[in-house]
Amino acid sequence: MSTPDATGPLPVTVIGGFLGAGKTTLVNRLLARGGRRYAVLVNDFGAINVDAKLVQSRDGSKIQLENGCICCSMADGLSLALADVLDASRRPEAILIEASGVADPWKIAEVALVERSLRLELVVALVDAANFARQVEDPLLGDTLVRQLSRADLILLNKMDQAGRSSADRARALILAEAPDARIAETVAAELPADVLFGPTPSPERREYGVTASPRPGEHLPQHDHAENTSQGPAGHDHRHEDAFRRWTFVSPTAFSRAGFEAALGGLPSSLLRLKGWCRFEGDEAGWLLQWVAGRWTLDRDDSGPVGTALVGVGTAALPASGELDALLAAAAPRTPGP
Numbered sequence: 001m002s003t004p005d006a007t008g009p010l011p012v013t014v015i016g017g018f019l020g021a022g023k024t025t026l027v028n029r030l031l032a033r034g035g036r037r038y039a040v041l042v043n044d045f046g047a048i049n050v051d052a053k054l055v056q057s058r059d060g061s062k063i064q065l066e067n068g069c070i071c072c073s074m075a076d077g078l079s080l081a082l083a084d085v086l087d088a089s090r091r092p093e094a095i096l097i098e099a100s101g102v103a104d105p106w107k108i109a110e111v112a113l114v115e116r117s118l119r120l121e122l123v124v125a126l127v128d129a130a131n132f133a134r135q136v137e138d139p140l141l142g143d144t145l146v147r148q149l150s151r152a153d154l155i156l157l158n159k160m161d162q163a164g165r166s167s168a169d170r171a172r173a174l175i176l177a178e179a180p181d182a183r184i185a186e187t188v189a190a191e192l193p194a195d196v197l198f199g200p201t202p203s204p205e206r207r208e209y210g211v212t213a214s215p216r217p218g219e220h221l222p223q224h225d226h227a228e229n230t231s232q233g234p235a236g237h238d239h240r241h242e243d244a245f246r247r248w249t250f251v252s253p254t255a256f257s258r259a260g261f262e263a264a265l266g267g268l269p270s271s272l273l274r275l276k277g278w279c280r281f282e283g284d285e286a287g288w289l290l291q292w293v294a295g296r297w298t299l300d301r302d303d304s305g306p307v308g309t310a311l312v313g314v315g316t317a318a319l320p321a322s323g324e325l326d327a328l329l330a331a332a333a334p335r336t337p338g339p
């Protein structure tokens with residue numbers, strides 16, 4: 001990690017990757033590590049910005065970008081947020097941008113490239129090792145996944161605890177087919193030494209974490225010639241993610257039966273890719289955080305959300321209408337008056 005310079009351009013790291021791959025997990029790891037005062041910009045695609053609440057910013061600032069996709073329809077919002085960071089009376093030492101799970105991280109990185117007060121340091125893409133191979137071959141999703149990887153400096157093959165060796169190897173082969181020069185590190189909960197992300201390479205840690213496509217001696221990850229990539233890569237995309245993906249928001253003041261709720265989660269359609277947010281259960285004062293990714297979910301106590309249930313989902317264009325999904329949850333989870 002380079003030494004902070006109070007006057008030079010602010011280093012910017014863009015963290016991208018598909019829905020639920022582990023971006024917020026990586027952001028929180030970087031923040032917990034300390035050492036740098038980061039301004040964190042968070043973009044969520046769903047109508048409620050769950051990630052802005054889950055990012056654990058310490059002494060730096062946290063900026064919630066408008067919901068939607070900052071790589072296409074919300075690009076102006078990103079530029080304005082970056083201008084605010086640059087104008088802040090207490091300048092951060094670096095900027096972290098967590099892209100939404102459908103964004104093209106490179107479109108975000110380009111904003112940093114053209115602004116002289118910013119220096120693009122790193123573009124990281126996270127991949128869900130357990131689901132990538134299936135998702136990249138889906139005609140509705142493949143284009144988005146490939147774009148997220150194509151110009152990343154480092155790709156984290158995350159969730160290795162959920163992926164069998166064969167799906168991880170398949171994912172790795174597919175990634176290398178799309179991004180032959182990619183450096184790939186296998187991770188669980190996006191855990192890897194700072195050296196692997198920001199440090200000079202090669203290092204013992206990089207080898208230990210299985211980073212492939214070893215760079216030449218003396219080459220540093222952050223110093224890729226991104227400007228050159230700009231002219232070489234795929235043409236900028238002209239579609240809006242609002243058209244390619246569907247959002248679903250479920251808000252209810254009532255507490256659910258836990259068993260019914262979990263049964264409903266098990267019956268959600270495969271066109272739903274991600275569901276997250278808070279819910280309440282009858283007879284329980286605590287709030288619960290739901291993290292649902294491609295059919296697997298966790299529920300953890302968490303009181304940072306609203307009182308009641310507030311869930312945001314993202315699915316493919318084949319996602320059923322919101323009313324149908326609402327009915328699935330509501331019918332399978334008998335409601336009683338909330339606390």
Ligand SMILES: Nc1nc2c(ncn2[C@@H]2O[C@H](COP(=O)(O)OP(=O)(O)OP(=O)(O)O)[C@@H](O)[C@H]2O)c(=O)[nH]1
Nearest residue numbers: 018019020021022023024025101158159188189291
């Ligand atoms: N089992 C397992 N779970 C993980 C791992 N990494 C992250 N998770 C969990 O996966 C869920 C989604 O992780 P996030 O970090 O929120 O993913 P994200 O990419 O920020 O999600 P979106 O912003 O919605 O696209 C959370 O419950 C994480 O705790 C991992 O390596 N293994």
